[in-house]
Amino acid sequence: MTDYIDVEHVTLRFTEKQRQLTVLEDVSLSLARGEFVVLLGPSGCGKSTILNMIAGFTRPQQGRILCDGRAFSGPHPSRGMIFQQPNLFPWLSVLDNVTFGLRMQGQSKTEADKRALTWLKRVGLEGFERHAPWQLSGGMKQRVAMARAWLPDPAVLLLDEPFGALDAQTRMMMQELLRSAWRQTGTTILFVTHDVEEALFLADRILIMSARPGKIVEEVRPPFGPERDIEALAQAPGYSEIKRQVLHRVRTEARRQQLANG
Numbered sequence: 001m002t003d004y005i006d007v008e009h010v011t012l013r014f015t016e017k018q019r020q021l022t023v024l025e026d027v028s029l030s031l032a033r034g035e036f037v038v039l040l041g042p043s044g045c046g047k048s049t050i051l052n053m054i055a056g057f058t059r060p061q062q063g064r065i066l067c068d069g070r071a072f073s074g075p076h077p078s079r080g081m082i083f084q085q086p087n088l089f090p091w092l093s094v095l096d097n098v099t100f101g102l103r104m105q106g107q108s109k110t111e112a113d114k115r116a117l118t119w120l121k122r123v124g125l126e127g128f129e130r131h132a133p134w135q136l137s138g139g140m141k142q143r144v145a146m147a148r149a150w151l152p153d154p155a156v157l158l159l160d161e162p163f164g165a166l167d168a169q170t171r172m173m174m175q176e177l178l179r180s181a182w183r184q185t186g187t188t189i190l191f192v193t194h195d196v197e198e199a200l201f202l203a204d205r206i207l208i209m210s211a212r213p214g215k216i217v218e219e220v221r222p223p224f225g226p227e228r229d230i231e232a233l234a235q236a237p238g239y240s241e242i243k244r245q246v247l248h249r250v251r252t253e254a255r256r257q258q259l260a261n262g
């Protein structure tokens with residue numbers, strides 16, 4: 001597999017109230033084309049900042065980020081993002097929310113609608129295209145956000161705790177849906193979470209981050225193969241051990257982060 005995203009020796013500081021906060025220090029990571037990578041780490045270690053840099057919203061002071069071997073200077077539809085909040089336009093229907101980006105890029109309504117209907121079916125929202133966002137549950141809204149993000153056929157999708165606000169059952173359904181959509185499309189994914197079980201179910205590769213200033217301190221490859229069943233996974237050979245190992249590392253870094261926060 002060739003690398004699609006390369007983050008090379010990146011250091012990023014924010015200045016707040018005349019104080020400098022080093023959020024990331026000499027961070028390097030790469031995403032191979034078509035890979036599903038999960039970034040796991042304590043709150044405040046800089047996970048969202050990494051996504052924001054790859055999306056093109058924030059620039060590092062040192063180091064560089066390459067997409068398909070080239071530097072870039074801002075956001076681009078080939079790098080899509082899904083946030084914890086679905087952020088739908090309340091005055092637009094489900095269908096018009098999903099097609100909004102494509103229409104802004106100049107695609108015809110007929111073509112955009114056709115592609116959106118395929119995606120709405122794929123995320124289990126067939127028949128809901130004329131609904132308004134307020135008529136949907138939290139999980140359904142996040143399905144709309146997923147269809148919207150995938151519609152322009154991005155090469156990479158960046159997901160920032162997209163299921164963090166959902167109840168446990170809905171969350172599991174969304175995890176299954178995401179993995180199945182990823183397997184159908186082959187999109188490169190970088191997914192941020194605090195949740196070890198979520199990381200183990202979703203990832204080809206887990207990158208564990210240290211307390212701030214964030215660095216990648218460990219890489220884990222869950223050895224569960226491409227076909228995963230969320231219920232069977234907990235009984236899979238090696239699952240308990242790998243979960244214990246990852247949990248221990250994440251909790252150690254979370255304690256360090258708490259100490260650093262004072």
Ligand SMILES: Nc1ncnc2c1ncn2[C@@H]1O[C@H](COP(=O)(O)OP(=O)(O)OP(=O)(O)O)[C@@H](O)[C@H]1O
Nearest residue numbers: 014015016023041042043044045046047048049050
């Ligand atoms: N625009 C900004 N200006 C100043 N400080 C910022 C800015 N964005 C983020 N930070 C700080 O950078 C640090 C890392 O933030 P970030 O959101 O990347 O962490 P995170 O690991 O995603 O946390 P969480 O898991 O809680 O979402 C935090 O201390 C945050 O307060």
